[in-house]
Amino acid sequence: MTRDAHRAALRTTSPTAFWLDRPERPAALPRLTADTTADLAIVGGGYTGLWTALLAKQREPGRDVLVLEAGTCGHAASGRNGGFLSPSLTHGLSNGAARWPGEIDTLQRLGNANLDAFERDLDTHGIDCGFARTGKVSVAATPWQAAALREAAALGAEHGEKSRLLDGAELRDWVDSPMWGTGLWQPDYALVDPARLVWGLRDACLAAGVRIAEHTEVTGLDSKPADRIRLTTPYGEVAARRVALATNIYPPLLKRFRLSMVPVYDYALTTVPLTDDQLASIGWTGAHGITDAGNQFHYLRKTADNRILWGGYDAIYPFGGRVDEALTQRPETFGTLAAQFAETFPALADVPFSHAWGGVIDSTTRFCMFAGTAAAGRIGYALGFTGLGVGATRFGADVVLDLLEGRATERTGLEMIRRKPLPFPPEPVRYAGIQATRWSMAREDLNGKRNLWLRTLDRLGLGFDS
Numbered sequence: 001m002t003r004d005a006h007r008a009a010l011r012t013t014s015p016t017a018f019w020l021d022r023p024e025r026p027a028a029l030p031r032l033t034a035d036t037t038a039d040l041a042i043v044g045g046g047y048t049g050l051w052t053a054l055l056a057k058q059r060e061p062g063r064d065v066l067v068l069e070a071g072t073c074g075h076a077a078s079g080r081n082g083g084f085l086s087p088s089l090t091h092g093l094s095n096g097a098a099r100w101p102g103e104i105d106t107l108q109r110l111g112n113a114n115l116d117a118f119e120r121d122l123d124t125h126g127i128d129c130g131f132a133r134t135g136k137v138s139v140a141a142t143p144w145q146a147a148a149l150r151e152a153a154a155l156g157a158e159h160g161e162k163s164r165l166l167d168g169a170e171l172r173d174w175v176d177s178p179m180w181g182t183g184l185w186q187p188d189y190a191l192v193d194p195a196r197l198v199w200g201l202r203d204a205c206l207a208a209g210v211r212i213a214e215h216t217e218v219t220g221l222d223s224k225p226a227d228r229i230r231l232t233t234p235y236g237e238v239a240a241r242r243v244a245l246a247t248n249i250y251p252p253l254l255k256r257f258r259l260s261m262v263p264v265y266d267y268a269l270t271t272v273p274l275t276d277d278q279l280a281s282i283g284w285t286g287a288h289g290i291t292d293a294g295n296q297f298h299y300l301r302k303t304a305d306n307r308i309l310w311g312g313y314d315a316i317y318p319f320g321g322r323v324d325e326a327l328t329q330r331p332e333t334f335g336t337l338a339a340q341f342a343e344t345f346p347a348l349a350d351v352p353f354s355h356a357w358g359g360v361i362d363s364t365t366r367f368c369m370f371a372g373t374a375a376a377g378r379i380g381y382a383l384g385f386t387g388l389g390v391g392a393t394r395f396g397a398d399v400v401l402d403l404l405e406g407r408a409t410e411r412t413g414l415e416m417i418r419r420k421p422l423p424f425p426p427e428p429v430r431y432a433g434i435q436a437t438r439w440s441m442a443r444e445d446l447n448g449k450r451n452l453w454l455r456t457l458d459r460l461g462l463g464f465d466s
């Protein structure tokens with residue numbers, strides 16, 4: 001198929017996230033237009049902010065909780081992601097085991113407990129977001145990726161993570177592509193509809209008595225007054241006893257985060273709805289999600305109306321760490337994704353795409369969340385979930401509440417929580433370093449060799465991922 005044919009498949013795409021482009025998207029809530037007070041003010045209305053609000057009410061129903069959101073709840077990463085719900089709090093077992101070998105089993109246990117509590121909370125609050133423990137298949141395109149899957153299975157077995165290797169014909173019962181020869185079945189993954197999750201959390205917060213102001217950007221934070229933290233917004237000021245920052249990669253309200261995270265743009269397409277026969281032609285009759293095992297990995301899953309969501313591969317860092325909605329449309333990446341889709345599933349090469357979008361990820365040098373406090377424990381934060389925050393944000397919310405309440409818990413005692421990620425260097429070294437890392441990772445995908453640059457980063461415990 002020609003390159004133009006791939007472009008043709010993109011001709012009628014909507015430049016919005018499929019998940020957000022649906023009639024049930026709620027109307028915006030009123031902005032804040034008067035001065036007010038709160039026991040707990042939360043900045044950011046994605047998963048982190050909304051879980052923090054909901055769990056705060058669960059812990060203490062009388063607490064006066066206010067969420068301030070610059071856009072609408074879920075307009076950012078929380079409404080645009082792949083909806084893969086991993087029990088891991090550490091961006092996967094191997095990352096966690098390499099960084100915190102002494103506490104990885106605790107982290108795994110807490111991650112599983114978080115996923116169970118997540119499911120219970122959905123049930124309690126009647127949040128219908130298509131949560132299903134569908135499991136996930138990781139697939140390998142090269143012998144070195146197959147070896148990596150075998151290593152992952154062995155590591156999983158050591159730490160009680162269930163998995164099963166799928167070879168040749170067995171894999172074709174899960175998905176059939178000329179690109180993939182080995183797979184790893186991981187039953188503990190779930191899938192959700194990301195936007196329905198964030199909208200459901202928003203509704204549950206409102207029902208619990210949380211006040212939410214949308215289109216209300218917090219432009220300033222003053223922690224000097226001893227009794228209250230003062231938050232400035234365009235039309236009103238908030239005086240809050242406690243503040244939780246759930247602002248992901250957006251310009252930080254505390255200077256200390258300037259080097260803690262970098263924005264990484266990740267992109268996805270959805271096809272038009274497919275027939276059962278089309279899905280059967282690629283052997284994908286189950287509900288499971290799929291990821292491939294490259295450094296530049298793809299993730300794919302079905303939607304409730306049988307589209308295939310096909311995302312990942314490029315992970316773009318813009319010079320200077322710009323966060324700009326314009327960067328979420330990248331025709332070059334959409335063209336690459338469309339061509340790779342046709343190569344992966346030749347039987348579906350003519351299928352048009354309905355949506356093409358991007359979103360921004362808050363990547364840290366250790367690929368997973370960090371949390372802490374400022375202003376003598378009156379401001380809490382949970383940030384840096386990198387590309388695996390659908391489940392971990394609920395855990396992050398619990399950590400922030402423990403910290404703001406001054407409670408020493410198993411969660412707050414974790415080394416992962418007590419220690420913060422190493423910072424990224426300032427520009428232009430940062431850009432050069434990230435480009436060198438991306439280039440080296442792409443080479444490794446092609447030749448299976450980890451070059452000197454990557455091995456040096458491994459030794460320093462540094463990296464770049466989405």
Ligand SMILES: Cc1cc2nc3c(=O)[nH]c(=O)nc-3n(C[C@H](O)[C@H](O)[C@H](O)COP(=O)(O)OP(=O)(O)OC[C@H]3O[C@@H](n4cnc5c(N)ncnc54)[C@H](O)[C@@H]3O)c2cc1C
Pocket residue numbers: 043044045046047048049068069070071072073074075076077078079080081082083084085086216217218219246247248249250251253266267268299358359360361385386387388389390391393
């Ligand atoms: C394309 C893509 C695919 C992904 N796929 C997956 C996946 O399959 N599985 C997975 O686990 N994770 C995935 N992720 C990551 C996951 O979506 C995030 O980790 C998670 O949504 C982070 O939630 P959050 O609430 O911290 O951030 P966000 O959803 O970004 O919310 C932060 C909110 O804060 C608001 N805000 C920021 N500053 C201010 C301010 N000053 N005043 C008021 N409001 C402010 C923003 O407007 C925003 O709404 C993906 C991310 C992307 C972009």
